[in-house]
Amino acid sequence: MARASPWTGAIVANPSTRSAPRAVEGAAIAAEYRTPGKPGILGTMRTPSWLRPLVYLWASPTTLLGLVMVALALAGRGRARRVAGVIEAHGGAAVAVLERLMPGGGADAIALGHVVVGRSAASLERHRAHERVHVRQAERWGPLFLPAYAVAGLVAWLRGGDPYRDNRFEREAVERTTAAAE
């Protein structure tokens, strides 16, 4: 999940200055996602190709929830397309759900198994690397991913931290995308 932030509107409002480098970055990530055995932004989280169908099956309970979000996106004026093995959808009625997902303005994007849903095409570009880490987490945890994410948030909160920012799944997503950008 990626939190909506105050500067989100600024980027969406100025696509001419921001969309070109973001699009290049997104394409590079998509290409890396398809290259087995090559170290990159997803590092050691890769799985051999013969295991891929099983990985999709293992993550399918979470993906099913994602497909509901895709249906909501398409129910409005949203869009959906396939990007490097993941369905990316944005807009439509899915926006209303994203706005209510977390306090403080909602989420800008969320990964649910092999589905990533964003408020807009710009949201998907902006958070692609981050959300791809969550896709990999869902592949590792399968049907346990969402319960494990909730428990990790609870543990962070019990330790006096922020259930989102200090959630171990969010920390991993931030650490991996930061390391890849350096």
Ligand SMILES: [Zn+2]
């Ligand atoms: Zn996240």
